[in-house]
Amino acid sequence: MSTDIKIRKGLNIRLKGEAEKTLSNAPRSRTFAIHPSDFHLITPKMVVKEGAKLQAGDTIFYSKSNDAIKFVSPVSGTLKEIERGAKRVITRLLIEGDQQDSYKDFGKLDPAAASAEVIRELLLSAGCWPFIKQRPYDIIARPDSEPKAIFVSGYTTAPLEADLDFALRGKENELQAALTALSKLTTGDVHVSVGSSDSPLNGLKDITLHNVKGPHPAGNVGTQIGKIDPVNKGEIVWTIAAQDLVIIGELFLTGKFNAERLVALAGSSVKAPKYYTTKIGAEVSTFVYDSGLDEENVRVISGNVLTGTTISPKGHLGFYNNTVSVIPEGDDYEFFGWNKPIFNKISPSRALTFSWMQPNKKYALNTNTNGEHRAFVVTGNYEQVFPLDIYPLQILKACMVADLDQMEALGMYEVAPEDFSLTEFICVSKQPHQEIIRKGLDLMYKEIG
Structure with missing residues (x-):
């Protein structure tokens, strides 16, 4: 089958x-x-x-x-x-x-x-x-x-x-x-x-x-x-x-x-x-x-x-x-x-970036995050790269405030940190998505088991 x-x-x-x-x-x-x-x-x-x-x-x-x-x-x-x-x-x-x-x-x-x-x-x-x-x-x-x-x-x-x-x-x-x-x-x-x-x-x-x-x-x-x-x-x-x-x-x-x-x-x-x-x-x-x-x-x-x-x-x-x-x-x-216009980096955004014009181009990226940590900015970009039937921004915020009821309702039982690696990569707020999800899962395990 x-x-x-x-x-x-x-x-x-x-x-x-x-x-x-x-x-x-x-x-x-x-x-x-x-x-x-x-x-x-x-x-x-x-x-x-x-x-x-x-x-x-x-x-x-x-x-x-x-x-x-x-x-x-x-x-x-x-x-x-x-x-x-x-x-x-x-x-x-x-x-x-x-x-x-x-x-x-x-x-x-x-x-x-x-x-x-x-x-x-x-x-x-x-x-x-x-x-x-x-x-x-x-x-x-x-x-x-x-x-x-x-x-x-x-x-x-x-x-x-x-x-x-x-x-x-x-x-x-x-x-x-x-x-x-x-x-x-x-x-x-x-x-x-x-x-x-x-x-x-x-x-x-x-x-x-x-x-x-x-x-x-x-x-x-x-x-x-x-x-x-x-x-x-x-x-x-x-x-x-x-x-x-x-x-x-x-x-x-x-x-x-x-x-x-x-x-x-x-x-x-x-x-x-x-x-x-x-x-x-x-x-x-x-x-x-x-x-x-x-x-x-x-x-x-x-x-x-x-x-x-x-x-x-x-x-x-x-x-x-x-x-x-x-x-x-x-x-x-x-x-x-x-x-300034950016030609040597990958971005889902079309604002001053041009990777969308060359989808098969390969890049030599480094570890620079290209910005510092800041509060979440609502851009709608996460939903473009997140295929699960879950609201990624909402579940991240629920984890940050340790709201167990919301975490359950939003589908926390389905996810693992690696599922948020791509949203972390494109995050303009430079938030550590995988770390946030890991801490949320640990809290659920401790409180709910």
């Missing part, structure tokens, strides 16, 4: 430096890092101490609020450091990797013949459960919940994001094993969205396939949920990233937790943008400096330029990221930049 979805509202941000579809193995990283902040609302409870020897798949910590949710080592090696911040909060776990990985054996499992309970237990014990997120709240799914549906987006529209058709090529067996397993965990459908007939997700069983077309954010799973099966109060849906399906599928086929990632190194500051095979938590310098940089004053982002996290060039890849973007740092300012 296939259903077409066409998104009309949105904005494609075409940037220079897209990764060429060539694949290299990144040099082996000396250290690997896990940041508990990647797992929102999770308080870690350590299982091992500094100096402990680890195999790939060994439990390092579990969630303090639910000890069934385990977090495992992506590689074999030694736990070198447990870094703590204010109030002794764990900020980073640093693992010194072995030259070659050894894996903990969880045992192979045929998902087609296994029960839902056995599948759930394997995902939890092998550390694959954190790949499964839930809406509402955009947090790691509760193991005791049952979603009305599961969503996987195999289509990317975010600027410079890794091309999933390329990244998933040759992984059909792993994808099928993962999707069959997930279909046992819901009484509803497993909805998979693709953007082309070349997607490796085409033709797989145990799924409902959707063909998606349209500008960004058509590839966001939140946009697809809104068009297929919106989340109402009291309902739960799960979401899983397409590359994480490969790790889950390999667990069922081999019994090993193989935290391998195909990462797109992209951006206008990269000399030779392309794809690298590496591991979750690896040092990004292993492949950033392998490709080389065109300039020194750059910003390295783990993730895409709209939703990613700024890291040091010697930092580590985030748990959920399959893109590293490198763009110029925007710490310079233009004289009278607000009062």
Whole structure:
């Protein structure tokens, strides 16, 4: 079964430096890092101490609020450091990797013949459960919940994001094993969205396939949920990233937790943008400096330029990221930049800007916000690029004043911070939309649960 979805509202941000579809193995990283902040609302409870020897798949910590949710080592090696911040909060776990990985054996499992309970237990014990997120709240799914549906987006529209058709090529067996397993965990459908007939997700069983077309954010799973099966109060849906399906599928086929990632190194500051095979938590310098940089004053982002996290060039890849973007740092300012025709920037407005005349032109944008933070200005621009059946400005204001009734009425159960990345990009008021939505979701979770 296939259903077409066409998104009309949105904005494609075409940037220079897209990764060429060539694949290299990144040099082996000396250290690997896990940041508990990647797992929102999770308080870690350590299982091992500094100096402990680890195999790939060994439990390092579990969630303090639910000890069934385990977090495992992506590689074999030694736990070198447990870094703590204010109030002794764990900020980073640093693992010194072995030259070659050894894996903990969880045992192979045929998902087609296994029960839902056995599948759930394997995902939890092998550390694959954190790949499964839930809406509402955009947090790691509760193991005791049952979603009305599961969503996987195999289509990317975010600027410079890794091309999933390329990244998933040759992984059909792993994808099928993962999707069959997930279909046992819901009484509803497993909805998979693709953007082309070349997607490796085409033709797989145990799924409902959707063909998606349209500008960004058509590839966001939140946009697809809104068009297929919106989340109402009291309902739960799960979401899983397409590359994480490969790790889950390999667990069922081999019994090993193989935290391998195909990462797109992209951006206008990269000399030779392309794809690298590496591991979750690896040092990004292993492949950033392998490709080389065109300039020194750059910003390295783990993730895409709209939703990613700024890291040091010697930092580590985030748990959920399959893109590293490198763009110029925007710490310079233009004289009278607000009062002259603009040809080298993207804008949905036609006031002194001309990007609308060249929709296929690619730009080398930097991180400059081109203005300072100010009160919300009502322009109507958000609605032009926001495809969900929600009033974006009103829901942002409801979050800012912590009006729970309004947040519920306006559709807060449906959204995640990434759904507002595009409205944040075009915001003339320079308001941090994603941060506002994140704080609103946290408040709802605390007060309503």
